[in-house]
Amino acid sequence: MLVGIILVLGLIALYVWSLYNQLVTIKTRIRASIQEIGNQLKRQADLIPNLTAAVKGYFKQEKEIFALITEARKAVMEALKEADAQKLVDASEKMQQALAPIRALFESTPQLRSVEPTVKLMDELRDTADKVMYARRTLIDLTADYNIKIVTFPSNLVAKIFGFKPETGLKTPTEGEHIEVSVEELKTPKVGV
């Protein structure tokens, strides 16, 4: 009898212990992916001036871009300080605005694509964009996991005892490059018969 009670209590303690650790781990990972998004955005801010320098001859809007970058960088730093994922994503939208004219230039000037430093820089830029994408997705998945854990029974009891609060995560973006559809994509593909 006594052994039974001790066993049950032991199991409960084990469950609480592992759940607490899980929740703390997820929270740390959420922080880490927010940090990762921030780091990549800072890397983009560093890359853009190099890119504009590399394409100097083709390019007139340098000043405007620099202003946009400075603004975006400031927004990133602020969002990182508050560890606010949503603000960070907003800052990334600013960064995309700064990038848009450079991307357009690359679309319209194919000869740029064969020059070594610009190709290297564009590769780096693509990598930062991918990293932001994956970090965002990780952030969304982790937040969903975490929020489900702290509202479902019985993990919600443990979450309540230790005062875990729901994470805000990201709201679904309603605008931005990723949801715009270009004219090219709307064309019906031609099929040769």
Next chain:
Amino acid sequence: MINVYELQDSNRKRSTLVIVAFIVFVVVVGWVFARLFDWGPGAIGIALIFAGLMSFASYWWGDKIILTLSSARPANRRQDFQFFTVAENLAMAVQIPMPKLYVIEDSAPNAFATGRDPQHAVVCATTGLLQKLDRSELEGVIAHEISHIKNYDTRLMSIVTILVGMITLLSDWFLRGAGFGGRSRKKGEGNLGAFLLFVGVILALLSPLIAKLMQLALSRRQEFLADSSAVMLTRYPEGLARALEKIAADKEPLEAANKATAHLYIVNPLKNLHSGVGWFANLFNTHPPVEERIRILREMA
């Protein structure tokens, strides 16, 4: 039309089914041999230990052995930018430590993953693969390899190899025993004893083959599962489909590969040596037909 999540689920279920069938088979064969031959549980145990010892090295040092066999060099960020960064991103996405990356100097495009767990994982690509694929295609291939790591496929295949080895050893012992001292122990059972012995011999002859075929079936299932997991990661089935097309279209054989390492690669590297077609040939393949993999990927897109 079937979505990624459903495909992932059905692939998981089928893999589990194959594994369960395999374990049942091993247990049944072991039991029958033990009954027929008055072997205690000891014999099964000894066979398991023998087979285990033989496979242990390949399990524990598998990453190092294979890298030595394939003469690979470590990849670095500067020289193999796309490979390095794509692997970095995907490792982050599945939340495993960054695997060690290696490059094999070979113009035949191919890639493989090995290592007993995500902490000791290795992803290896040929220079041909890195040159011929663009970033989205490479991302599909690396996502496939990272999925193998995440699903512990190397571990599973090592265990299966040990069990196949065990069955082969048992059969071998049985056949030897049946020739020499086996019959004397069964004296006095008459016709039934002879019949059981006959069944035993047939089983001993066939079971290594059946075990091998089941192992190959499992290997093919793991490929499908890794394909669908890769799409879960990149959300871009077309990338992997195009990559598979390019790899399959390449007619060069991979010099670094041999029969022992063939099952590890994303596409069978020995494809050019014996090109069997049809259901029967497929039974003996480590990989499902590339055309079928591409078709399934395209259906998801």
